[in-house]
Amino acid sequence: xxxxxxxxxNKNIVLNVVIILVAxxxxxxxxxxxxxxxxxxxxxxxxxxxxxEVMKNIGELENTYAAYKDFLNKKDxxxxxxxxxxxxxAAGVKIVSVKPLPEKTLPTYTEYxxxxxxxxxxxxxxxxxxxxxxxxxxxxxxxxxxxxPVQDPKKERSFVLNAxxxxxxxxxx
Numbered sequence: 001x002x003x004x005x006x007x008x009x010n011k012n013i014v015l016n017v018v019i020i021l022v023a024x025x026x027x028x029x030x031x032x033x034x035x036x037x038x039x040x041x042x043x044x045x046x047x048x049x050x051x052x053e054v055m056k057n058i059g060e061l062e063n064t065y066a067a068y069k070d071f072l073n074k075k076d077x078x079x080x081x082x083x084x085x086x087x088x089x090a091a092g093v094k095i096v097s098v099k100p101l102p103e104k105t106l107p108t109y110t111e112y113x114x115x116x117x118x119x120x121x122x123x124x125x126x127x128x129x130x131x132x133x134x135x136x137x138x139x140x141x142x143x144x145x146x147x148x149p150v151q152d153p154k155k156e157r158s159f160v161l162n163a164x165x166x167x168x169x170x171x172x173x
Contacts, residue, residue, distance in 0.1 A: 069172045080169055083138065084116060091128035093120045096162070113143065113168040120161045123147075133167060141168045 081098050088095045101113040120126045126147065133140045143166030149159040 080112070080114065080138075083136070084114070084167070087132040087136070088118060088129055091120075091132055092125040093118045093129045101166075107173075109170050109172045111168050111170055113166055116165045116167055118163050118165065120163065123161065126161060126163055130165075133165075139170055141170075142166065143168055 084098060085095055096117040096119055097115075098117075099115040101115055104111040104113070118126070118129065120129070130142065130145070133142065144164070145166075146164040148162050150162050151159055
């Protein structure tokens with residue numbers, strides 16, 4: 001009887017302890033569920049952050065591509081003859097003729113080749129002309145370069161150099 005009398009006296013305390021234990025159990029379940037959701041959210045946040053970094057890199061690459069495309073396409077193919085003439089004059093080379101060759105269209109760019117015939121007094125002048133083509137801000141590709149000495153009609157026993165040069169420039173689509 002003592003136990004039952006002790007229980008009836010402390011009935012409120014026992015009930016409070018049981019309620020507290022049930023509340024702690026429920027709270028731990030809620031905490032565990034919320035902690036799992038928080039971890040999932042943090043993992044999703046990390047994945048989204050990585051995706052954002054990839055998208056940022058793609059954006060930077062697109063900007064770089066656009067800058068290169070603008071750089072390559074800022075020239076007008078029709079003004080290339082003026083460019084060739086100024087380079088030849090600076091190198092001491094005389095342009096005899098410039099003949100545009102058929103363009104070649106590829107999926108990502110178009111090639112615009114030119115057959116240029118030049119006359120120079122020496123190999124050094126030809127070298128300066130070729131060097132100015134290769135170091136130009138415009139992108140040129142030399143396809144062939146044929147040199148032959150020809151007697152200078154102005155002077156006997158004197159030769160000049162005639163050269164045929166295929167120069168190709170590019171426009172990116």
